Amino acid sequence: MSTHSTGTREEWLAARLDLLKSEKELTRRSDELARRRQELPWVRVDKEYRFDTDEGNATLADLFRGRSQLLVYHYMFGPDYAAGCATCSTIADGYNGFGVHLANHDVTLSAVSRAPLAKIQAYKRRMGWTFPWASSSGNDFNFDFNVSFSEQEQREGSIEYNYTRGGHAMDETTQLPDIVIQNAAMCGTDGLTYTRDRPGMSAFALEDGVIYHTYSTYARGLDGLWGMYQWLDRAPKGRNEAELYETGGMWWRRHDEYTKS
Amino acid sequence: MTKTDLNKHKVVTPDEWLEARKKLLIQEKEFTQLRDKLSRQRRELPWVKVEKEYVFEGPKGKETLADLFEGRSQLVIYHFMFAPEWEEGCPSCSFWADNFNSIVIHLNHRDVTFGAISRAPIAKLNAFKKRMGWTFKWVSSGNNDFNYDYHVSFPAGVPKEGLEYNYGKLQIDSPDLPGVSVFYKDGIGNIFHTYSAYSRGIDIFNTAYNYLDVVPKGRDEDNFEFSMEWLQYHDRYDR
Numbered sequence: 001m002s003t004h005s006t007g008t009r010e011e012w013l014a015a016r017l018d019l020l021k022s023e024k025e026l027t028r029r030s031d032e033l034a035r036r037r038q039e040l041p042w043v044r045v046d047k048e049y050r051f052d053t054d055e056g057n058a059t060l061a062d063l064f065r066g067r068s069q070l071l072v073y074h075y076m077f078g079p080d081y082a083a084g085c086a087t088c089s090t091i092a093d094g095y096n097g098f099g100v101h102l103a104n105h106d107v108t109l110s111a112v113s114r115a116p117l118a119k120i121q122a123y124k125r126r127m128g129w130t131f132p133w134a135s136s137s138g139n140d141f142n143f144d145f146n147v148s149f150s151e152q153e154q155r156e157g158s159i160e161y162n163y164t165r166g167g168h169a170m171d172e173t174t175q176l177p178d179i180v181i182q183n184a185a186m187c188g189t190d191g192l193t194y195t196r197d198r199p200g201m202s203a204f205a206l207e208d209g210v211i212y213h214t215y216s217t218y219a220r221g222l223d224g225l226w227g228m229y230q231w232l233d234r235a236p237k238g239r240n241e242a243e244l245y246e247t248g249g250m251w252w253r254r255h256d257e258y259t260k261s
Numbered sequence: 262m263t264k265t266d267l268n269k270h271k272v273v274t275p276d277e278w279l280e281a282r283k284k285l286l287i288q289e290k291e292f293t294q295l296r297d298k299l300s301r302q303r304r305e306l307p308w309v310k311v312e313k314e315y316v317f318e319g320p321k322g323k324e325t326l327a328d329l330f331e332g333r334s335q336l337v338i339y340h341f342m343f344a345p346e347w348e349e350g351c352p353s354c355s356f357w358a359d360n361f362n363s364i365v366i367h368l369n370h371r372d373v374t375f376g377a378i379s380r381a382p383i384a385k386l387n388a389f390k391k392r393m394g395w396t397f398k399w400v401s402s403g404n405n406d407f408n409y410d411y412h413v414s415f416p417a418g419v420p421k422e423g424l425e426y427n428y429g430k431l432q433i434d435s436p437d438l439p440g441v442s443v444f445y446k447d448g449i450g451n452i453f454h455t456y457s458a459y460s461r462g463i464d465i466f467n468t469a470y471n472y473l474d475v476v477p478k479g480r481d482e483d484n485f486e487f488s489m490e491w492l493q494y495h496d497r498y499d500r
Contacts, residue, residue, distance in 0.1 A: 006453060007308070008309065009309050012454075013306070014304060014426070016428065016456075016457075019299075020462075023347075023458070027461050027462070029292055030464075030474070034475075035478070037474065037475055038276070038478070038479050039478060040281055041270070041272060041277065041281055042270050042271070042272050042278070043274070044272055068477075068478075069285045069477055073485055094369070095328050095468070097359045097360060098356070098469040100359070103358065105481065106478065107473065107476050109472065135423060160306060161288055162472075186474070205477040212270070215476075221289055223293060224470070224471045225472060227361065228367045231368055232368065232371055233296075233300040234300075235368075236304065237371075237447045238301075238304055240371055248404060253372065258369075258370055
């Protein structure tokens with residue numbers, strides 16, 4: 001780091017102005033992508049899903065809580081996990097703080113996981129979170145939106161995650177990446193059980209009593225929705241984890257698991 | 262709560278949707294790659310040595326810019342708009358703070374110290390922070406030039422035209438504007454300014470807006486006089 005080039009404010013400014021052009025272009029592309037997302041056609045959701053929530057048995061329509069848009073974070077918490085995914089936890093730390101703003105802009109943000117409601121409630125209490133979190137235990141919701149997969153699909157290699165078959169690090173079944181094993185251990189489960197659930201985000205619209213699926217994103221599509229990385233991307237060392245990946249390490253922990261430093 | 266009717270939208274079969282979604286996915290992946298590339302270019306910017314001594318008022322007394330690093334080598338500052346004469350911090354910056362408050366602990370474990378800096382006196386910052394239930398470090402630059410040097414505060418009594426913000430000359434009607442600045446401290450205590458972003462350059466730090474960018478109505482602010490008209494302090498929304 002100490003070998004980094006330094007300059008006067010004027011030299012820095014010249015380089016910064018160059019970069020600013022590219023940054024503005026990226027912002028405009030982001031706006032353009034948001035428009036295209038809104039232009040995507042919708043798919044009517046005809047299936048009846050029943051969820052377990054803090055308020056009792058609920059339909060998908062109930063999860064909207066009177067608003068016309070529902071954003072579901074597919075939180076990795078399989079029925080056999082002892083705790084919710086630690087990586088998803090760092091994403092949840094972000095939306096737990098701003099969900100109230102979305103709620104006042106006609107968007108209900110809810111997490112959904114396959115773990116039974118009692119497990120979800122205990123974990124949510126431990127983490128001090130307040131966002132709504134429903135259990136899809138006993139329905140096909142997670143399978144239909146491509147974030148949970150069966151042992152058979154895993155064995156056959158027929159998992160389609162992020163709109164493609166195979167190719168994702170979590171699709172590996174023999175030589176599991178260390179980061180998967182570490183994440184699995186932090187959830188008190190094994191790697192294969194851990195990767196039968198995957199992270200994602202799905203959007204729904206409710207209009208005249210009819211529910212439509214409008215959008216889903218997975219894998220690195222979640223990167224922009226993961227607050228901490230946008231900040232790290234500005235720090236001099238960036239995400240600063242390439243070496244850690246080589247040695248299989250994972251730097252983040254649940255917010256109550258860091259040792260004081 | 263704002264409630265705009267969704268336009269009658271095109272509805273298709275799952276297969277047709279999938280085809281359209283996969284096309285969009287290609288563009289989304291390009292965007293992610295472009296963002297990674299920009300992050301690399303950002304880190305290639307030269308650095309500027311900070312020669313000035315800044316002393317801030319913190320919750321426990323005076324602190325220098327070096328102190329704010331708290332033993333880590335990277336410091337990210339959110340320039341929170343809170344002018345000395347204001348009774349509350351800016352509502353938009355409060356929205357940004359609701360986004361970053363809970364992720365500071367994770368940044369700390371990647372050698373990044375995070376703090377907010379405003380010109381309002383420390384007593385006002387402490388009181389507002391307590392009301393909002395935030396835990397991030399927040400210090401006052403009320404007695405130094407920090408905010409002016411990093412182009413987020415503007416002196417009274419000079420022509421409003423031609424003040425520098427976001428690397429351009431603008432007519433500025435607010436005493437403070439938002440921004441993010443990044444600093445690096447080397448092993449022998451030299452401090453360098455590495456990066457600053459303003460205006461929509463800090464859009465990406467507001468994760469909530471990125472969430473709105475994936476819902477059917479998007480940001481849904483076109484019918485307002487100003488974009489964030491719908492926004493309130495998190496403790497002021499109707500239940």
